[in-house]
Amino acid sequence: MSKGKISIDKHFIRNTAVDDRIFSAFVEHLGDVIYNGIYNPSHPQANEDGFRKDVIDLVKNLQLTGIRYPGGNYICSYNWEDTVGPAEERPVRADLAWQQTEPNTVGLAEFEKWTKAVGSSLIMAVNLSTRGAVDAANLVEYCNHPGGTYYSDLRRKHGHENPYGIKVWCVGNEVDGPWNIGTKRAEVYGWDAAEAAKAMRRIDKDIELVAVGSSGTQLPTYLEWDRVVLEHVYDSCDFISLHRYMGMPDIDNPSTYDQKDIGDYLELAGRLERNIKDVVAACDYVKGRKHSDKTMYISMDEYNVIDIIPDDEQNHQEKKLWETGPSGHSRGLSMKSTLLFGLSMLTLLRHSDRIRIACQSILINGGGLVMCEGNDDAWVNGSYYIFQHCSLYGRGKVLEEVQEGTLYNTKTCNDVSALDSVCIYHEDEQELDIFVVNKSGEQMDFTLTPAFFRELEPIEHLVVTAENPEAHNSAEHKDVIQSVSRNDIISKENRIQCKLDKYSWNVLRIKER
Numbered sequence: 001m002s003k004g005k006i007s008i009d010k011h012f013i014r015n016t017a018v019d020d021r022i023f024s025a026f027v028e029h030l031g032d033v034i035y036n037g038i039y040n041p042s043h044p045q046a047n048e049d050g051f052r053k054d055v056i057d058l059v060k061n062l063q064l065t066g067i068r069y070p071g072g073n074y075i076c077s078y079n080w081e082d083t084v085g086p087a088e089e090r091p092v093r094a095d096l097a098w099q100q101t102e103p104n105t106v107g108l109a110e111f112e113k114w115t116k117a118v119g120s121s122l123i124m125a126v127n128l129s130t131r132g133a134v135d136a137a138n139l140v141e142y143c144n145h146p147g148g149t150y151y152s153d154l155r156r157k158h159g160h161e162n163p164y165g166i167k168v169w170c171v172g173n174e175v176d177g178p179w180n181i182g183t184k185r186a187e188v189y190g191w192d193a194a195e196a197a198k199a200m201r202r203i204d205k206d207i208e209l210v211a212v213g214s215s216g217t218q219l220p221t222y223l224e225w226d227r228v229v230l231e232h233v234y235d236s237c238d239f240i241s242l243h244r245y246m247g248m249p250d251i252d253n254p255s256t257y258d259q260k261d262i263g264d265y266l267e268l269a270g271r272l273e274r275n276i277k278d279v280v281a282a283c284d285y286v287k288g289r290k291h292s293d294k295t296m297y298i299s300m301d302e303y304n305v306i307d308i309i310p311d312d313e314q315n316h317q318e319k320k321l322w323e324t325g326p327s328g329h330s331r332g333l334s335m336k337s338t339l340l341f342g343l344s345m346l347t348l349l350r351h352s353d354r355i356r357i358a359c360q361s362i363l364i365n366g367g368g369l370v371m372c373e374g375n376d377d378a379w380v381n382g383s384y385y386i387f388q389h390c391s392l393y394g395r396g397k398v399l400e401e402v403q404e405g406t407l408y409n410t411k412t413c414n415d416v417s418a419l420d421s422v423c424i425y426h427e428d429e430q431e432l433d434i435f436v437v438n439k440s441g442e443q444m445d446f447t448l449t450p451a452f453f454r455e456l457e458p459i460e461h462l463v464v465t466a467e468n469p470e471a472h473n474s475a476e477h478k479d480v481i482q483s484v485s486r487n488d489i490i491s492k493e494n495r496i497q498c499k500l501d502k503y504s505w506n507v508l509r510i511k512e513r
């Protein structure tokens with residue numbers, strides 16, 4: 001049996017309010033995310049717009065604040081003008097990022113409608129790889145200007161009298177990545193982004209702008225890119241982006257840890273934490289150099305865990321060229337990756353003083369939260385429940401905590417704690433929600449010692465786990481990993497006690513009497 005203990009004090013607050021936009025996601029014109037994913041007019045569950053109702057319902061239950069769109073790498077050859085107006089008149093394009101055929105059947109208006117149907121709002125990206133400041137400003141004009149100008153009247157002609165009012169805009173995507181068309185040097189991108197920001201804000205001064213930060217720690221330009229870009233955009237942008245796909249060989253370099261050792265694998269969350277601290281340091285360095293009073297925030301606008309695919313499966317994956325909506329990697333996320341996802345969400349919440357936007361990526365298919373290939377019924381990964389728990393119960397004050405967990409050694413790390421946690425206090429509701437991961441392969445005896453709270457009364461204990469850390473959900477077996485509610489929290493002498501399953505994600509929901 002391992003042990004875990006957290007001590008908290010009602011007055012010791014780490015962050016007074018988590019920004020709601022941390023509970024956002026990313027949707028790209030990539031593989032079967034849009035076509036054959038959310039949009040499939042021949043699916044039995046399709047609505048009058050061709051969108052799958054089962055997918056809409058599942059996404060709705062996540063209470064996403066924002067959805068970043070339309071790319072991703074897709075943005076590098078994106079012509080927004082192709083995606084508006086009568087669908088039958090839109091050009092079919094060769095998408096240079098993914099070498100897919102883009103029919104533009106789902107364009108800006110359609111996707112905006114879908115975003116509304118799932119109860120969310122758009123976070124829009126502009127192409128700053130192969131297009132420029134004026135094209136970006138024209139898109140802002142089309143979306144946000146009330147009328148009386150060419151592009152705003154074009155929107156009205158297209159049947160959208162009222163502006164879309166899109167608040168957050170990403171000024172490009174991964175422009176430092178050699179995999180993209182239109183890669184730029186930091187000085188060039190920084191200059192272009194500052195000019196684009198100027199033009200976009202001339203149309204709408206109230207928008208918030210995200211500049212492109214380093215796309216990955218593996219790049220030789222890592223952090224130096226951020227410094228140079230920030231020198232250019234510090235006054236004109238509000239956020240710098242950070243992307244992280246944990247478990248991806250390029251990024252996490254499998255020769256530096258043992259992929260088969262679960263302990264080692266779960267410690268990859270520590271690399272995300274380091275990545276965040278690095279970018280915060282770059283922001284604050286530039287702030288200092290500029291003698292600025294402004295704080296630069298992080299938009300972690302793409303993050304996920306990518307399961308390691310066994311070699312035999314990987315070798316059989318052929319790249320399909322010039323298809324529309326080709327099915328991609330439809331394997332469910334393993335329980336150990338689900339836990340790593342949970343640890344990432346804890347890291348995000350812990351750093352929510354500087355991370356103000358975060359988009360889980362990719363929302364649909366490709367190892368995302370919701371899986372909906374072909375004409376099958378939709379199903380969800382274990383990460384869906386973790387995201388949902390955080391979205392429903394994570395919007396409050398983040399408390400400081402002292403954590404003590406049984407220490408153990410992994411293959412390459414010594415003295416790692418079996419416990420990780422974040423405590424959220426909802427003052428108005430007088431509710432405490434404690435997210436806890438038991439990283440160990442043993443049941444955990446967990447205790448919470450709270451100070452200055454009134455008497456505490458358990459509400460429920462939500463658990464996500466599976467007997468086998470390699471187990472995953474699939475179209476055939478949808479509920480191998482699910483969220484269950486238990487009634488096993490003990491409140492005794494103002495301490496909270498509970499047993500946590502091995503390798504489990506937990507939410508302890510407690511109320512002040």
Ligand code: AHR
Nearest residue numbers: 072073074173174361362
């Ligand atoms: O989500 C897939 C891709 O990952 C995105 O297009 C890109 O921004 C990132 O490299």
